[in-house]
Amino acid sequence: MNEEKNLRYVGELWDNSILPSLADYVKIPAKSPLFDANWETNGYMEDAVELMLTWVKKQDVQGLQIEVHRLPGKTPTILMSLDGDSNDTVLIYGHLDKQPEFNGWEAGLGPYEPVFRDGKLYGRGGADDGYAIYSAIAAIKSIQAQNLRLPRTVILIEASEESGSPDLPFYMDELEDTIGEPGLVIALDSTAGNYDQLWITTSLRGMLIADLTVRVLTEGVHSGAAGGIVPSSFRLLRQIISRLEDESTGVILPDFLNEQVPDVRRQEAADAAMVLKTTFEDMYPFAGDGKPLSDDPTELVLNNTWAASLAVTGLGGAPSPEEAGNVLRPETTARLALRIPPTIDEKTAADSLTKLLTEAAPNGAEVTVDMHEPCAGWHAPVTADSLRASLSKASMDYFGADAMYIGCGGSIPFMEFLANKFPEAQFVVTGVLGPRSNAHGPNEFLHLPCAKKITAVTASLLYDWARQKD
Numbered sequence: 001m002n003e004e005k006n007l008r009y010v011g012e013l014w015d016n017s018i019l020p021s022l023a024d025y026v027k028i029p030a031k032s033p034l035f036d037a038n039w040e041t042n043g044y045m046e047d048a049v050e051l052m053l054t055w056v057k058k059q060d061v062q063g064l065q066i067e068v069h070r071l072p073g074k075t076p077t078i079l080m081s082l083d084g085d086s087n088d089t090v091l092i093y094g095h096l097d098k099q100p101e102f103n104g105w106e107a108g109l110g111p112y113e114p115v116f117r118d119g120k121l122y123g124r125g126g127a128d129d130g131y132a133i134y135s136a137i138a139a140i141k142s143i144q145a146q147n148l149r150l151p152r153t154v155i156l157i158e159a160s161e162e163s164g165s166p167d168l169p170f171y172m173d174e175l176e177d178t179i180g181e182p183g184l185v186i187a188l189d190s191t192a193g194n195y196d197q198l199w200i201t202t203s204l205r206g207m208l209i210a211d212l213t214v215r216v217l218t219e220g221v222h223s224g225a226a227g228g229i230v231p232s233s234f235r236l237l238r239q240i241i242s243r244l245e246d247e248s249t250g251v252i253l254p255d256f257l258n259e260q261v262p263d264v265r266r267q268e269a270a271d272a273a274m275v276l277k278t279t280f281e282d283m284y285p286f287a288g289d290g291k292p293l294s295d296d297p298t299e300l301v302l303n304n305t306w307a308a309s310l311a312v313t314g315l316g317g318a319p320s321p322e323e324a325g326n327v328l329r330p331e332t333t334a335r336l337a338l339r340i341p342p343t344i345d346e347k348t349a350a351d352s353l354t355k356l357l358t359e360a361a362p363n364g365a366e367v368t369v370d371m372h373e374p375c376a377g378w379h380a381p382v383t384a385d386s387l388r389a390s391l392s393k394a395s396m397d398y399f400g401a402d403a404m405y406i407g408c409g410g411s412i413p414f415m416e417f418l419a420n421k422f423p424e425a426q427f428v429v430t431g432v433l434g435p436r437s438n439a440h441g442p443n444e445f446l447h448l449p450c451a452k453k454i455t456a457v458t459a460s461l462l463y464d465w466a467r468q469k470d
Helices: 003-026 044-059 126-145 168-174 233-244 263-276 297-305 346-358 385-399 413-421 448-468
Strands: 064-069 077-082 086-095 115-117 120-122 151-158 182-188 199-204 206-215 309-316 331-340 366-371 404-408 426-430 445-447
Touching: 003 044, 003 120, 003 126, 003 385, 003 448, 044 064, 044 077, 044 126, 077 168, 086 126, 086 413, 086 448, 126 151, 126 182, 126 445, 126 448, 151 168, 151 448, 168 413, 182 413, 182 448, 199 263, 206 233, 206 346, 233 309, 233 331, 233 346, 263 297, 263 404, 297 404, 331 346, 346 366, 385 426, 385 448, 413 426, 426 448, 445 448
Parallel strands: 086 151, 086 182, 182 426, 199 404
Antiparallel strands: 064 077, 077 151, 115 120, 120 445, 199 426, 206 331, 206 366, 309 331
């Protein structure tokens, strides 16, 4: 493969063809079913599918078979396949559903208003994960433009990932004959420590989402008349959450939510920390004099990838401050988003967490937990030497720096499912979600130079895989 031609080809395709279509995709509020109960009636998911299919068909990729599958009551799935020059299959994964809008977008930016600024495309879903289908097709086209060998390639784009991929197992069963037995899985939906080299994700944390409700009254009462007699539901909520988290340090306390870090992952964390050690304070928009939880960069990497952590992502039962009267509220609900270590069994952890939060209710309050479907973590198999060499070469060729290996603090439900379904497969989990790209939050952006390089890397990996499997 001529690396210069590869990067130039994908760069021109991005500039001339991909970006206009991707900007149109940003405009579509194709929220995942968890955030849009009427997704099927609203039709935005189908709009996104149609937009992407129209673009793919215009690319006229030689030999590409294009299908859209729609099971009753399930989000659509795009499946494309290409018979290559080697029979070994590579599966490329992405998704087209989006997180909700969120608030706090900067002036001139918005979730469905694509804006090109300083080498970035702002708007919801461009980086997470709308770019994936475009990148996969561009990689194939670049290889074909150089008349090089390709492996059998399958591209799967689902539409329920942001809801935990509940629809995907049904499609994997339905489409197993077309998908086959992949020897390599490439997932283009992960994070990057910086935009200066290729980052390979070696683990993903699992996640438990639970709505914890503390109810002290059947209706609100005058706060003066009840204060000091009736306990505050918010105080009791805090008290219960303290069973889970040390509020002074953020450390998650129960043993069932802690796990030993494998030595190889600890070393990878130390190596990544050496690269990232001066960047942590700039990765996130800290307010005031805020700073990371530790001065030890290795500890920060491990905290984010192998330790459990809690975020309260929503509160219910309270009016806005502007609308708050002098009322002692009957109940408070907190949505708990608990990230758990990659190798912990998510269902066992969910049962133990429910028991922890509900037993021995303080002041005899009514305490309930609505546990959402638990999301499994994932721990990558050992990367084969030949694949590791391909990743290192591709990173040097297109980024000018060696590839780095690191765990990811987030979750991709699809990965553990795939690992169980294809236990012999190798995995390359990578992506463009680098510092401040802010997927799920305001001001999400796609770093365009990085996206082009990831596309070139994908082409390089496909070509290498075909050569190695001859």
